[in-house]
């Protein structure tokens with residue numbers, strides 16, 4: 001169960017760990033995709049910047065070529081430098097590493113545009129300002145000379161002329177020159193022809209001479225020539241740009257570059273969209289996982305704990321039901337449990353306990369039955385069989401024998417045996433049994449160092465156990481248990497304990513039977529002679545009369561009495577008289593046959609009940625007894641007692657009497673008749 005509890009925690013942890021790993025893998029994927037997306041954005045940005053740079057370069061080049069304004073060259077030059085840097089960046093970002101066909105093509109086109117279009121156009125356009133400057137310088141020279149001449153002549157107020165001139169020049173310059181050119185002092189001094197004409201037209205008003213006018217006219221003409229040169233320069237510059245534009249080469253190259261970049265950007269944007277879609281997909285998966293992860297982990301843990309709980313409850317329920325069945329008396333009930341955890345071990349222990357309980361119950365039942373048999377046994381023989389059967393049920397297969405001490409106590413006799421191939425010893429001296437000698441259980445086996453008892457056949461034994469049968473004050477015998485086959489294993493302690501219980505109960509039963517027999521005997525026997533007493537005689541005679549009556553047979557009664565016994569007592573003493581009575585009893589017993597009942601009726605009077613004996617037979621037997629007594633030569637204490645005689649009376653049922661009392665009375669009368677006739681004789685009722 002510990003393993004299952006562990007599983008209840010470990011499995012959810014493992015599953016959550018797996019799910020976490022999936023989350024982490026997806027996170028890593030998302031991170032990689034984000035990197036990819038970022039790189040794609042960078043690539044798009046680089047391409048967009050390249051496109052912007054190309055456009056900047058072309059705009060700068062075109063602006064310069066068209067306007068001649070060198071300010072346009074700065075973005076143009078910047079774009080050139082920028083292009084090289086961006087190309088390197090484009091190349092470094094490319095996954096393919098070195099070779100990139102689009103970039104290669106772009107570099108080729110840009111270089112071709114630079115070499116074939118932009119640089120020649122700029123170079124051609126750059127020549128124009130030089131010539132303009134030269135022509136303007138000449139014009140300025142001539143204008144200065146004209147100014148000086150007019151100032152010398154006092155025809156023109158220099159300040160005014162200068163102002164007018166500069167104003168005119170400024171008006172022209174503002175339309176064509178950059179701030180840089182103006183600040184540098186290299187003003188393209190171009191005076192419009194209308195203003196010059198106006199200036200010359202004012203000359204007569206100043207009162208100048210014809211010579212002067214000629215000079216002025218010559219100077220003006222030179223100025224005009226310079227102006228025309230300047231005008232031609234402008235036209236030439238305009239022609240260069242016009243040609244460039246008209247050729248369309250630059251446009252074609254730039255358009256191609258634009259198309260390449262736009263296509264490249266479009267391709268990257270498609271990939272960017274695909275990557276973004278995948279990122280979104282994975283993000284949704286992660287969102288779901290992070291939402292379900294705790295639910296799955298906790299749910300799984302609870303499910304496992306619930307499953308375990310159900311299993312535990314089921315196992316406990318099985319134990320409870322089985323315990324109830326055992327409690328109700330069904331000791332064969334067992335827990336069927338296939339688990340191998342603590343509950344399985346508990347069920348196994350429970351079943352072993354139930355096994356013990358069932359075995360103890362079986363043993364208890366056998367012992368109770370044995371006890372019952374002992375209690376109901378009237379003879380010792382009955383107890384022997386009961387003992388053998390009880391031991392056969394209580395002990396594993398084996399052999400056994402019961403030995404009982406003889407009344408003389410100088411040997412033990414075999415009462416019963418079982419399981420031996422060869423009959424065990426019929427008798428042995430008590431010294432040959434260690435249990436009898438020691439007064440306690442003695443066990444031996446082939447494997448142990450203990451020797452077998454001498455009374456046992458040591459060659460055939462695997463083991464032996466001798467249990468003495470002991471009552472409170474007497475050793476009755478020994479219970480001998482033995483294994484005579486290799487399949488007979490030595491008895492275990494608990495089995496020996498059972499055998500000892502059997503031996504104790506048997507001892508008690510034997511003791512009781514013997515005591516009962518003694519008491520019974522004493523209650524119906526005369527203590528002096530050992531013959532039955534008067535009470536027994538009356539009981540027996542009644543029963544025997546009924547039995548012979550059923551069989552249609554007679555029953556004779558002999559009564560007898562010692563002649564002049566009083567005188568004998570008086571002569572030799574009461575004890576000597578007792579000795580005579582004992583001898584008489586022995587003689588009576590000797591002549592009695594099976595079925596005859598010899599009794600001391602009281603004092604020195606005796607009776608013999610002779611079932612199935614007729615008057616004649618009884619008379620003959622009475623005579624035989626009389627003769628034997630007469631022949632006796634009695635002694636007591638070394639003194640001769642001489643001879644005694646007896647007188648006897650005989651009566652027969654149903655011939656003389658129909659009832660017991662009548663029969664006794666008639667036999668007594670016959671005895672009295674014998675006494676009367678002179679004693680030492682037999683009288684038969686007539």
Ligand SMILES: Nc1nc2c(ncn2[C@@H]2O[C@H](COP(=O)(O)OP(=O)(O)OP(=O)(O)O)[C@@H](O)[C@H]2O)c(=O)[nH]1
Pocket residue numbers: 561562563564565566567569573574575576577578581602603604675679
């Ligand atoms: N020693 C001894 N004497 C007994 C016992 N029972 C009875 N007696 C004696 O037996 C004698 C019987 O005497 P009686 O009845 O007078 O008869 P008897 O002397 O035998 O004379 P008859 O019967 O007429 O021949 C008495 O003295 C009793 O004391 C007994 O158990 N032991």
